[in-house]
Amino acid sequence: QVQLVESGGGLVQAGGSLRLSCAASGRTFSGYAMGWFRQTPGKEREFVAAITWSGVITNYADSVKGRFTISRDNAKNTVYLQMNGLKPEDTAVYYCAARYGSIRYGRVEYDYWGQGTQVTVSS
DSSP states (O other), X not given: OEEEEEEOOEEEETTOOEEEEEEEEESOOTTEEEEEEEEOTTSOOEEEEEEOTTSSOEEEOTTTTTTEXXXXXXXXXXXXXXXXXXXXXXXXXXXXXXXXXXXXXXXXXXXXXXXXXXXXEEO
């Protein structure tokens, strides 16, 4: 079992930045790809970014490409999402997720989830 805990959300003005963290604990983190998803009320949880275990391969949703950066520090069992140039439409609850193996983009393909952290971007 893998436990995930997100932190770093908050309220920021449009154009600002936030860095989300996701700390993993429990069984070994080794071999797990990590993803960030987000969800607003009444909408499906959507893919934001993902990174392989090695950190060599990353992928992003078109809506965040060029503004968000996913990274990981395996020594600390932590994944980050650096969010720059935030827009009001980025407002959502952000979740990190883990799956063993390669990157996937569908939420159903991830086995472990954190509780989420709220990000609110004011205009």
